Amino acid sequence: xxxxxxxxxxxxxxxxxxxxxxxxxxxxxxxxxxxxxxxxxxxxxxxxxxxxxxxxxxxxxxxxxxxxxxxxxxxxxxxxxxxxxxx
Numbered sequence: 741x742x743x744x745x746x747x748x749x750x751x752x753x754x755x756x757x758x759x760x761x762x763x764x765x766x767x768x769x770x771x772x773x774x775x776x777x778x779x780x781x782x783x784x785x786x787x788x789x790x791x792x793x794x795x796x797x798x799x800x801x802x803x804x805x806x807x808x809x810x811x812x813x814x815x816x817x818x819x820x821x822x823x824x825x826x827x
Contacts, residue, residue: 767816
């Protein structure tokens with residue numbers, strides 16, 4: 741059990757370091773609200789302080805991260821283009 745806890749701590753530390761190296765400056769911590777698994781992709785709804793961000797990622801990625809309701813995650817995104825249209 742102690743060995744497993746140590747491995748978990750090491751993994752969390754490694755993920756934090758990787759996130760710091762990303763060029764994406766928009767990073768928000770939140771909790772997974774819902775995961776909808778498709779054949780190839782997964783739609784992941786993340787609650788960030790009462791607001792929702794939806795990410796579409798590969799099913800394999802969602803499964804390898806063990807994404808499920810309540811899991812704490814970091815949503816990181818980088819937009820090269822943002823368009824606004826008058827309504």
